[in-house]
Amino acid sequence: MQSEDDPNNLHARLDTANSLIKTHIIANLTLSLVPVPVFDVAALTVTQMNMLRSLCELYDVPFDDTDIKPILIALAGGSLPVVGLLGLSSALKLIPGVGTLAGGASLSITSGALTYAVGQTFVIHFESGGTLEDFDVKRAGVFFQRELAAGKLFVAEMKKELQAAGKDNAPDQSAHAESQNKASTAKA
Numbered sequence: 001m002q003s004e005d006d007p008n009n010l011h012a013r014l015d016t017a018n019s020l021i022k023t024h025i026i027a028n029l030t031l032s033l034v035p036v037p038v039f040d041v042a043a044l045t046v047t048q049m050n051m052l053r054s055l056c057e058l059y060d061v062p063f064d065d066t067d068i069k070p071i072l073i074a075l076a077g078g079s080l081p082v083v084g085l086l087g088l089s090s091a092l093k094l095i096p097g098v099g100t101l102a103g104g105a106s107l108s109i110t111s112g113a114l115t116y117a118v119g120q121t122f123v124i125h126f127e128s129g130g131t132l133e134d135f136d137v138k139r140a141g142v143f144f145q146r147e148l149a150a151g152k153l154f155v156a157e158m159k160k161e162l163q164a165a166g167k168d169n170a171p172d173q174s175a176h177a178e179s180q181n182k183a184s185t186a187k188a
Contacts, residue, residue, distance in 0.1 A: 014123070016058055021119035024051035025155060028111040029162075044111045048072055048118050055119065059126035067132045072118065074137040109155050116151030117144050 024047050031043040049068055056063035121144045125135055 010127075013058065014127075017055060017119070017123045020051060020054045020058065021116060021123070022158070024048070024054075024119065025112045025115050025158065026162075028115050029155070029159065032111050044114070045069075045072065048115055051115065051119055052122060055122050055126060056132070061126055061131050063132065071132065071135055071137060109152060109159075112155035112158070113148055113151030116154050117147035120147040120151075 027047050028044055031047065049065065049072070052068050052072075053063050055061075121140050122135075124143060125140065
């Protein structure tokens with residue numbers, strides 16, 4: 001039986017935690033594209049709460065919705081430019097067409113980075129034996145800011161990977177057009 005201090009167990013738990021965070025970032029990237037202002041910001045909060053619930057389960061930390069909401073607000077509030085950008089990105093969606101696209105694009109990077117930072121902050125806290133009850137927002141703030149910057153890079157790279165994967169899985173349009181031309185030539 002592996003102990004919790006076993007390096008293999010720690011590595012597996014970190015891999016699982018990072019996978020959970022990545023899954024919730026993808027959910028936020030998707031939800032940020034919904035063209036409904038305010039819904040996107042509410043969805044971000046729900047997605048982050050779900051991520052924290054999953055991380056709490058992984059680390060055997062008791063979870064209570066009422067404990068986590070003020071923590072999320074305080075963490076994000078410590079980064080007022082990010083909160084302002086979320087609101088502005090969501091409001092841009094009120095402008096049909098270009099506003100919807102610009103708001104969705106801006107919101108996807110920001111919400112993904114915010115989710116990354118929240119997740120990494122709690123992973124470090126839980127790895128050190130912390131709980132939701134002893135989480136110190138001020139102490140975590142510096143780490144959170146650093147992870148927010150890292151999260152922007154992580155999400156930008158992740159979006160590139162997802163776009164590349166989508167292109168790899170898309171049918172080859174030139175081959176399709178060529179087969180269409182051959183078929184119509186054969187009919188004539």
